[in-house]
Amino acid sequence: MTKIEAARSLFLVARASQSPEESSTAETSPTKISPHAPLVAAARSGDREAFAQLHSSYAPMVHGILLARAPRSEVSDLVQDVFLQAFRKLHTLRDANTFGAWLATIARNRAVDFHRRARADEKLTEEDAAARSAEETKAEEILDVIRRLPEAYRETLVLRLVEGLTGAEIAARTNLTSASVRVNLHRGMKLLREELKGRKV
């Protein structure tokens, strides 16, 4: 069986296992009306409170996307940067329903910029390492394993396992189809299990 056939069968299985309720709500497409569209419209007209609400809703997604790409110590600042950039460029967003995907793109580009500015090989100092608890160290180790996975899987896994978003929420926030999110979660989890067994983390 070729890879394409395997992917197709996996997609069909995932679709068949989806409940009718989910298929009507979680099957997102870029043209679907987002529940946050009125907030986006209000923020575009200058409502800071609306933008603060958008920040509360989308900050975990942005945090997860950045955590999958950038060092943990920088992620908080990068989240702020991403929202500031979004605030300044909100007028360039044409469709308010695609705010999540647009924000995710800004976050990915910001992570790329961060690595471009020669801070990619930033190594943890001894002080940072000492300040961490054992729990945080273990979390960092698992995160390192997730970061070595392919990009599509690591982002979805971080949003699910770290940020605690459900598959439907991930699909709604990132404007991906729920089928894609399902496939990414399934394959990513499988790869993560194999990696963790191999490393005995």
Add this chain to the structure above:
Amino acid sequence: MSDYLWNKTGAPDEEIEALEESLRPLRYRHQDLELPARAEIGRHRRAVLHRSLAAAAILLFVALAGIWVHLLRTNAHRDQPQASSNLAPPEARGRREPKPDAPQTTLAQRDAPAAAPNSSPSLSRRRQSVSAPRASQQTRRESFSLRAKNDNKIRRQTLAANVAQRLRLQETREGELAKDRLMFALNITSHKLNVAQRKIKATTTQSPAANDENR
């Protein structure tokens, strides 16, 4: 795929639960967004940007139109004298080129009619072109240098023609003088011959009487 991985429902997967628990310290902790006080949301910026862009576009259009009209005018003025000199018949063109048979005139007199039609429009054109952009100034300089070269060439040709005419007139004068001298010499010789004939006649008429006396 288990429902727990998808939406945290159904039978919990111990491994996933353990992973979630391990990764919990990395989870996002809410922080208030610090927006800058002066930051403006796009609408107002966009309006300002649109207005400034429209103004810039209008200014650019006006400037381009002005340059275009100016270039058209300069091209038209530049082409006029060339076209007239190229398309005019040789008789008309010969206004500035002296004919060899034409009566002798001075250089100033000869250049005057040729320079007259050029002088007033060309001067006004030159005055207009002082404020023109540098690009057109260069083309104008080239045209001026071309005109100067043409004028020099015409002046040289005129001078040569004048010299030739002078030489020809001098030769004719000398020829006429020589002819007069020759005629004068011929007259003198004819008169001398007449005198000699008369003397001979006179001697022949006197000689029979003398012979008769001797006899």
